[in-house]
Amino acid sequence: MSTPANTPPAPRSLDASGLPSHAFGHRAPLWWGVLLMVAIEATTMALLLVSYLYLRGNEDAWRPLRLSWRILELAVVQMALLVASVGPTMASVRAARAGRLRATRSWLLVATVLGALMLALRCLEIRWLPFRWDTDARGSVFWMTFGLHTAHMVTGVLENGMILALLYAGRVEEKHFGDVEAGALLWYFCVLEWVPALALLYFDPLLWPT
C-alpha cells in the first residue's frame, strides 16, 4: 500500500459547518470554469493566428495588403481603451473581494463603458476596412480573427452588463462578488489575446515590401 509520505492523513470525521460559504480566486469552482473557457477560446485564437502564419508562408499567393494609417490608428486607440479598462477591472475585483458593493459596481461600470466605447470604434473600423472576408484568404483569416475577438468582447460587455444589473438592482449575494472576478478573467483574456492579433494582422504587413 504505497501512499506518498507527504499526503496528509485523512480526517476521520469532519464538521463542515465551520467552513466559509464562499471563496474567491482559484479556490472557487467558477473561477476554474471560466479559466478553462478562456483556455478554449485562447486555443481557438492561437489556431487562427497560426493559420495566418501558415498561409502567409505560401509567399507566391499571399498578398500582404497594408492597412491605411487611419485604420491602424483606430486599432491602436481601441487597444488603448482595452488596456485602460484593465485598471478599473482590477479595482473592481479588489473591491469585490473586500465585499464593498458600491466600489465594485462603480469600477466595473467604468471598465464596461470603456469596453463599450471600444466596440463602438470597432463598428467604425468595420466600415473602413478595405477588404471583405471573400476578397482573398488573407481577408478571410483577418475577418475570422477579428470576428472572434469581437464576439469575445461582445460577450464580455454583455456579461459585465448583466453583473452590473444584478449589482445595482438585484438581491446581491456573496457569490455574486465571485461572478465579478469570473467576468474579470474573461475581460483580461479579451485584452491579452488581442495583442498578438493586433501585431500580426495589422502591423505585420508593414514589414512586407509592397
Added chain:
Amino acid sequence: MMPASGYALAPAGPQAARLAHVFWVFFAVALVVYLVVVALLLLGVLRPGAAAVDEPARLRLVAVGGVLTAFTLIGLLVVSVRGGHELNPMRGAKDVLTVQVIGRQWWWELHYPGTAPDQEVVTANELHVPVGRPVLLQLVSRDVIHSFWVPELHGKRDLIPGHDSTTYIQADRPGVFRGQCAEFCGTQHAQMGFLVIAEPEDSFQRWLAVQRRPAPPQQELGAQARRGQQLFQRGTCVMCHRVAGTQAGATMGPDLTHVASRTTLAAGSLPNVREHLRRWVADAQSVKPGSHMPPTPLSATDQDDLVTYLEALR
C-alpha cells in the same frame, strides 16, 4: 491482360522493394511482440495464485519491459528512416523519363513531353514506361485531391490542387501493373484505376512513336469507320474529347487519338473490347454512375459505326 489489383509485397521496382523490406522487418518484430504479449497473458491468467504481490519486484519487470520497448522502437525508427531515405528523388538518377500525370475526376490524364510541342504525347489511364529507367512523375490535380498509387512499384503520393508534387517510379522488369486512386475523390473514386505497362526500351520507343502520330486520315478509314467519324464529329463527343489530326480538340475528357491501343476503358474499369466499348459509349452511366460522361443515345447501327471508328484509332 488487365490486372485488377496490385500486391505491395510483390515489388517490381527499387522503390517498392525498399518499402516491402521495411514492411517485413516491422512485421517480424510485430509478430514476435504479439506472441510474447499473448504468451505472458496466458501464462499469467491461466494459473491463478494469491492476491498478495511483491510490487517493487514486479515494477522492476515493468521497467525492463519499458526499456526493451524503447530500444525496439529506436531500432525500428532507424529502419524506417533509412528505408525512406532518398526514395524521392532517387540518388544518382540518370536518363530520367518525365511524365506529367494530371488527376481528374475520375480518370488520369498523361502527358509525355517531347522535344517540340507537336511531339507531346497525350493519353489517358495507361502509363507506359521503359524497363530499368527512372520515371519522374509530375503530379498535378485539376479538381480535388487524388492519390497516385501503383503498389508493385511505389508508395502513394497525393495530387493536391495548389501543391504540385513529384515522385519517381522505376520498373525493373516488364509487366502490367495495376494502379488505383487512393484518396477519396467523390462519387467514382472506386473506379479511378489505371495501368502501368513496363516494356523494354525499344518497345517503349515504338509505342511513343505511334502515340505521336495523329489519327488516321479519313481516306484510310473503312466505310463504316468513316460513318462513325461523322457521328463523332457531329455528335456530343467532340464537346469533350480530342482526336489529333481532326477538328475534335476538346480536353475535358480523355484524349481518344489512340484509344484503341489501350488495354482498358473507363479508367481501368473495363477491358477494351468491342462489347464493353459499345456499352461505355452508349451509356457510360450504367458503368460509372455519376461520372461526367453522359449517355449517347444512338440507334444500334449508329453505335456499331461509332465503335468501329473508335476501334480504328489505334
Added chain:
Amino acid sequence: MNEALAATWSPGRGLSAWLREVRHTEIGKRFVVTAFLFFAAGGIEALLMRLQLSRPASGTVGPDLYNRLFTTHGSTMMFLFAVPVMQGVGTFTVPLMLGARNLAFPRLSAYSYYVYVVGGLLLYAGFSLRAGPDAGWFAYTPLSGPAFSPGKRMDVWAQMITFTELSALATAVNLIVTIFKLRAPGMSITRMPLLVWAFLVVAFMIVFAMPAVVVASSCLALDRLVGTHFFNHAEGGDHLLWQHMFWFFAHPEVYIIFLPGLGMISAILPAFTRRRVLGYDVVVLATVTTGFVAFGVWVHHMFAAGLPQLGDSYFTASSLIITIPTGLQIFCWLATLWRAPLRFATPLLFVLGFFVTFVVGGLTGVMLAAVPLDLQVHDTMFVVAHLHYVLIGGAVFPLLGGVYYWFPKATGRMLNERAGKVSFWLTLIGFNATFFPLHMLGLHGMPRRVYTYLPGSGWHHLNLFSTVCAGVLGLGILITFVNVVASRARGRRAEANPWEADSLEWAVPSPPPPYNFAEIPTVGSRAPLWEEPSSRGVVTGLATDQREVVVTTLLDAAPDHRTILAGPSIWPLFAAAVTGVGFIVSMFTPWGLPMAVALGVPVMVGWFWPKGKPTPLHAEQPGTKAA
C-alpha cells in the same frame, strides 16, 4: 436525515422534471443510452457497407448512397458514439468515484446532453432527406468545399461537428472542475482512482484539441456559405491547412476515445484480481504523457501529402514514442493480472479481450508510423483494420466490460452473466474475423472508401468472409443490447457492492439515491472500500435543505469551503434549443449567428439570474468567516 436530503436533491416527477434534470447519474445514463443507439445506427450502416462489398459489383448500394453511408458511419461512430459514450461514463462515474454529490456545474451537464442530441438529430435528419454528408468523416477540401460538394450535405456535417464539440467541451470543463474542486476530503490527487486520472487528462485534451475542429469546420462552413477562401488555393488559401487543422484535432480525438477505455481497465481490474493496479504512479505518468504526446503526432495522417522528409521523420519518431507510455500501462496491468486470484466474470473477459485485440492494433500502428510502410498501406483497408482494432479493441472492449461492471450500480440490477459470456466470445471472434482479413486486402491493393471493386482483383473471398463474420460481431453486440433491455426489468437485484470493488461508487446503494452519499466520505487511501471501516470518516454539518457540498483544495483535497450546487432547471434545454436553431439557420444564412446571440441573451439571463432563497451578504451563520 435521508428524507430531507432526498427531498432536497430529488428532481420531482413528470415530463417537466425529466426535462429539467441535472443529476449527473441521470444525465450520464442518458448519454450512454443515446450513444449506444447511435452505435446501433452506425453498426447498421457498416453492415450495409459490408453487404455491398461482399461481392464485386454487387449493386446492393449505389456509389452515392455508399459514400453517404461510410461518411455517416464514420461521423456517427466518432462524433455521436465514441466521445459521447465516454462523456456519459465520465459523467456517471466520476462524481461517485470522488465522493461528490454531483458535477460542479449541473446545468452545464444537462446542456451538454441536449446539444449533443441536437447534433445527432441533425445528422440523421440530413441522412434521411438525402442531404446527409458524403465527403467522408474527415471532409478533405476541395471535395467538401463549395465547388465539389454543392447543396447542404457538408454543411450538415460542419454544424453537427459544432454541436458535438460544444457538448464535449462543456463536459470537459465540468469534469476538470469537479475533479479539481469537489473531491472528498482526504482524496489527495495521488489517491484519485486511475479512471478519474484518465478522465482528467482526456478533459484537458478536449479543451485543447476540439477548438481545432471547430475552427476548421467553421472555416469550411464559411467557405461554403459566404465565399471565404480559407481553402481556396487560387486566392491564397491552402488545402493542406484543412488537413493540418483537422488532424491536429483528430489525432488527439482518438486518444480522447481511447484513454477512458484504458481508465476503465484500471477501474475493473481490482475487483476481479483482488489487487490494486500495480504501478499507480507509472499508470498516471503514462496517461499524462500520452495526453501530451498525442498532440505531436498528427502529420502521420499526411505522409502521402509530400511534406518535407525531415518533418515526416520527426512525426515517425513521435508516433513511435507514443507507444511507450501505452506499453507501460499494459505491462502494469499484466503485472496486476499475473497469477492473481482471478474471477472470470464478463467485465474481466472484456478486459482480457482488450489485450489480445488492441495489441494487434497498436502493432499495426507502429507499422503505420514508418513512412515507407505507410506510403503503401495508407488509405487502404489496412488502415481500416488498424483503426478498428485500436478503437474497438482499445475502447469498445473496455467499454463493454464497463457496461457489465457498472450496470448494477446504475440500475440496481445485474446483467445476465451467461449471456454476457456468450456476447463476449461472439464479439471477440466476430470482430477479429471481420477485421483481420482487411490487413491482407490493403496489402493486396484494396483502397478504402470504395463502393465496389473489379471481379479480377482477387479481393472477393476475403471480403465475403469479412461480411459473414461481421454478422457474428453484430450478433455478439446484439446479445448485450438484449441483455441490457431484459435485465433492466428482470435482472437479479444488485446490492451496493456486488463485485467487492475498491472505489467509492460502490459505497452507495444501487442505484444511487439522488444525493449519492448520505454523508460525504473522507478518504485515507487509494482503495477506500478496502480499508478498515473504522478508519473511514464522514463529513458532517452540511445543510440538508439546500444542495450543499464541500469544496476541497486542488492537490491535497483539504476542506476549503461550502457551496450550493445548482438544481433542476429548464434553461439548459432552452439554451440548447437556441444553440441548435442558431447554428442550423446559419447553414442557410449568416444571420443565424446574430439571431442566436439575440435569443441567447434572455436565455443566459434566465439561466444565471438568481432565484430561490438567497444567502445574504456577510451571512450570520454560525462560525462563518467572511471571504
